[in-house]
Amino acid sequence: MTIEVLKPGLATSVQDIGRQGYYHLGIPPSGGMDQRSLRAANLLLGNPEGAAVLECALMGPELRFAESRLVAACGSEMTPRIDGQPRPLNEVFRVPAGATLSFDFVKAGARLYLAIEGGIDVPEKLGSRSTYTLGSLGGLEGRPLRADDRLALLPPPGAAREGRRLPEALIPSFSKHYLLRVVPGIYDHRLTDESRERFYEEDWTVASEADRIGYRLKGGTPLSFHEREPPFGAGDDPSNIVDACYPIGSIQVPSGSEPIILHRDAVSGGGYAMIGTVISADMDWVGQIQPHQLVRFVPITLEEALAARAEYRKVLEGLRKMP
Numbered sequence: 001m002t003i004e005v006l007k008p009g010l011a012t013s014v015q016d017i018g019r020q021g022y023y024h025l026g027i028p029p030s031g032g033m034d035q036r037s038l039r040a041a042n043l044l045l046g047n048p049e050g051a052a053v054l055e056c057a058l059m060g061p062e063l064r065f066a067e068s069r070l071v072a073a074c075g076s077e078m079t080p081r082i083d084g085q086p087r088p089l090n091e092v093f094r095v096p097a098g099a100t101l102s103f104d105f106v107k108a109g110a111r112l113y114l115a116i117e118g119g120i121d122v123p124e125k126l127g128s129r130s131t132y133t134l135g136s137l138g139g140l141e142g143r144p145l146r147a148d149d150r151l152a153l154l155p156p157p158g159a160a161r162e163g164r165r166l167p168e169a170l171i172p173s174f175s176k177h178y179l180l181r182v183v184p185g186i187y188d189h190r191l192t193d194e195s196r197e198r199f200y201e202e203d204w205t206v207a208s209e210a211d212r213i214g215y216r217l218k219g220g221t222p223l224s225f226h227e228r229e230p231p232f233g234a235g236d237d238p239s240n241i242v243d244a245c246y247p248i249g250s251i252q253v254p255s256g257s258e259p260i261i262l263h264r265d266a267v268s269g270g271g272y273a274m275i276g277t278v279i280s281a282d283m284d285w286v287g288q289i290q291p292h293q294l295v296r297f298v299p300i301t302l303e304e305a306l307a308a309r310a311e312y313r314k315v316l317e318g319l320r321k322m323p
Helices: 035-045 193-201 280-287 302-320
Strands: 002-007 013-015 053-057 062-065 069-077 080-082 093-095 100-103 108-116 150-152 177-184 204-210 214-218 240-245 250-252 260-262 269-272 274-278 294-299
Touching: 035 053, 035 069, 035 108, 035 280, 035 302, 080 093, 177 280, 177 302, 193 294, 274 280, 274 294, 280 302
Parallel strands: 177 294
Antiparallel strands: 002 062, 002 150, 013 053, 053 108, 062 100, 069 093, 069 108, 080 100, 177 274, 204 214, 204 294, 214 260, 240 269, 250 260, 250 274
């Protein structure tokens, strides 16, 4: 059974929960930027929670189904439509054979996850079906969808039922102003005290350069760094360092002017100072922030970050146990 792509949307790609164990070789995990919504859509259908889905950024695709399948759409608020008739988000519904599934413009959030009964059947690359566009790896030929593409599907597991819905308590509520918790980084000491305080006190605006590699932020006061003698191997710019590894979620500020939050397709290392890292429990929210929305960073301790991760795992466990 295949699905025909009539219109690809803005940046629709095949993603699962990502590939692990290759970041030290320069291959990032990729996978859904909002892991919670990706897993929720799969679990609603009775798919393995890491099955491959479509990640739809800001504008969804238009798809024609050759055979009837149950689907679920979770994440950003983009109303699904079957031949023009609206269908619910966060709930299992059927797309009849020959019908066209499309989506309204996004109202809140930035990325929707469309899970299809059985999951999307593309070849696994390094243990994952996720698309890494920069490396032309995984997904459908290592790229976002195009018009006239055809997506194969795996056999349905037979566990899905029409009308099954996410409990209201597990449906995320999107904002226009996000508070992102940050563990200060190993180069935090490079900032002056005044500049560090101001960084956490100001709102930053998400720029149009916000994608799977990273989110650039504008509008805050440029950072000030302590004077220093540049070490061998670092550049003259005060934000430069001798090359180091980058964790997902790390915040770089090239030239001290525009912070960049690295996300799931980011490079694994480089020569910019990391002044902090957005905690893993908040990275799903980063993937749902639209350009021109506001962000404020909130510094927390490592102990607080670990507690937040434990709470996040409880949410995932709630998804696995939903009726």
